Amino acid sequence: MFKSLENFIANFSSWIWDWPLLILLIGGGLFFLIYSRFTPFFYFKHAIGILSGKYNDAHDSGQLTHFQALSSALAATVGMGNISGVAVAIVMGGPGAIFWMWISALIGMATKFYTCSLSIMYRTEDDQGKLLSGPMYVITKGLGHQWKPLAIVFALAGLIGTLPAFTANQLTQTLVDVLDWTDSDKWYIGIVLAAITTLVIFGGIKRIGAVASRLVPFMVVLYFITVITILIIQIEKIPEMFTLIFSDAFSGKAAAGGALGYLIKTGVKRAAFSNEAGIGTASMMHGTAKTNEPIREGLVAMIGPAIDTLLVCTLTALAILSTGVWQSTSDNGVSLTLEAFNSVLPYGLGDIVVMIMVLVFGFSTLFSYSYYGTTCLSFLTKPKYGKYYNYIYIVSIVVAAVVKIEFAINLIDSAFAIMAIPTVISGLLLAPKVNARAKIYFKELKKY
Template sequence: MDAITHGLQALAGFLWGIPLIILLVGGGVYFAVISRLQPYRYFPHAIAILSGRYDNKDDPGDLSHIQALSAALSGTLGMGNIAGVALAIGLGGPGAVFWMWVTAVVGVATKFFTCTLAVMYRGKDSRGDVQGGPMYIIREGLSKRWHWLATLFAAAALVGTLPIVQINQLTQVMREVVFVPAGLANGNEPFLFNLLFGLFAAALVASVIFGGVKRVGYVAVRLVPSMVALYMIMTLLVLAVHVTELPGYLWLIVREAFSPQAVGGGLVGVMTIGVMRGAFSNEAGIGTEVMAHGAAKTEEPVREGLVAMMGPVIDTLIVCTCTALVILVTGVWQDGLVDGVTMTAMAFSQVLPGNVGAYLIAFVVLIFASSTMFTFWYYGAKCLGFLIGAHRQDSYKYYYTLLVLVGAIIPLEAVFAIIDSGYALMAVPTMTVTFLLAGKVTAAARDYFDRLRRGPDDPAAVAPKSTAEP
């Protein structure tokens, strides 16, 4: 297994080279420039959209704006914020967090463009159902000579959307933080525990995904906001104890990001680790979020782009930063642990009394990991349906449930290498089609924002549903 793991890590390292870093970060900068920073200037309007004022139940799609964002966030919030941040700091030092911030800042523009296209170029699957995602954007928006990119994305997404990171880290935190300390499991025999817990998790996931995408949206919109609120309260309690130290650690993050002697291989190494973990956290430019927002009930593509762009802010700039600061101020990052979620659990246990912090983290990880696994099934099924026909995609539920069990028993290093490789291959077609169709987005944005600025008496104006209807 060690040889396989090393091979997978070598593949991920090759794919996540400087060209991919330039594609993701440079692409986000390009989208921000050509949009004249409009996505950043319309955050208040994005919040108004999420309030439901612009929802129309008769619009095409499966999910409301808030459900689409919650479904997308349920795929990003979780292991990227808790285990991914810990892994980034463990491998790349504090400076890796800065490059995660960079992916989020430019990711706002990237998500605006990719998710506007998700609605603008929705296509129909072989059953005639309306679908969204990079593969449909490519098929509907580009000529046939580009259609191989759609196949590449769908095939890569079948790897990138596997539930193995989520179940792997959930199993680890339950074993090491909950069951072993309580004397309910033998720490020297992890395989048996992993197998049994994997079976339990597989049954839990199956109970939701066999209900379809609407049940996923229903569950996500109830789980994600409450878990984000609980997790933020926990982090703020820890940071309040160390409030005087925060400026120093924020400066440490910035300083180490540009240090030639930074942990993780100097400037290039820490940049690569930060961007890789940032992409895993917020998925801007990867394409998974495009599939979730492509299912939104709306006839205004720009409107869904505005909703989607809030993801990197919530996910990386807020939640990941809080996790990073908790890990730094408690000092656990200096203990040499790079096994992800356990480091984060140890950080919280340093401040919160007794084992309360560790148990709360275990609970949050349970919810975050579960919601992500629910959402990733939807992504994988859509990709399989694109490749072999939508009438066959329902069989993916059985394979996906089995893969939950597999992810619980394979090593963490192999898990991240598999997912990182899948994400790298997904990013290439997603960013390529977005570059090629960026002009369509800027034109649609100019039209939408022009209508938004018009008075309520103008019949062409963008207005809330309550005022738009006669």
């Protein structure tokens, strides 16, 4: 029976991630990019200023600072997708898939500007005064009650898409590989992961934000130093790797069957998992930011894809490609990244570094994703019932620890695809509202 479920999920993922959805994501992102006249990109420095707390106002409504909101969103994106997801992209689509991840990230920056600005514009409060936000509230408040079925579709898919299937799976696999344990130990690892995650997620969004704001800067800096060290050792190969990425991006020679279309789809899918632009999860987190200015949070959200895909994913890709392990092994996911690190770093150091990074990246993702599922269940039922999603979430960590990586990938990809449809459609329909607010905001900003 489980084999039949695996096949169904695999076939569904392949079907829904075909050209119509890619056109929606890439075409929608290009629309946002052109419709904004690239204006948000000219205010990237201002976005950094917002992030630093320069414009914080204690009287603004919200639960997280700009920095905590971005850190929490990044905690979910700068995670296993950057260590394991990049390896999956290279194995499935070849080096050229990285180029299409870059393109998707640049377009995704514009998408995040619009969707996360809307999340502030159309957020709501529950009975206890806590803010609720995300595409489902953007749809119902921004487009009207007649669009609620679209919001329900997003929330239902969100209950699955925010499960920790991929993260818990790859976190467990790393421990098994590094510590030379057996597959039967995965159950015990899953139980321990679930117990640690419980301590954080039952503390609510503020505890998640507090933990994420400490973990994210540390993990990005540590990972950056580690991979840069590998690249310095392999410095003579770096120009060749960039050439390989660009040449393969349009030939698709390394992709399955040499199909360029397959290569593009692989890059876009893995980028969607990496930065979640257009998926709608990040807007749930950014919507809790302590601000009354939607455009301000939209600018902060734009920084996300730049960090997690253009910076961190690129570093991982260069580390894997420069070592050449992707051509000489059947490993996939985190096992491939681990082999790349071990092939360059002194004996045992690669294991230690990757294990530390996977633990930090993995747990940060586990903490943030739980909030997304809670928000979706709150919308489908009542806000007071949202917390019960955490129990399902904890159990799923144990289950995810023992399933095959292919099933985990296909399950999350399928849910993300369904979530993207309401998110992008609502963003396109409400884009004029964002432009109107942006025009006022940037005009006022020039006075100072």
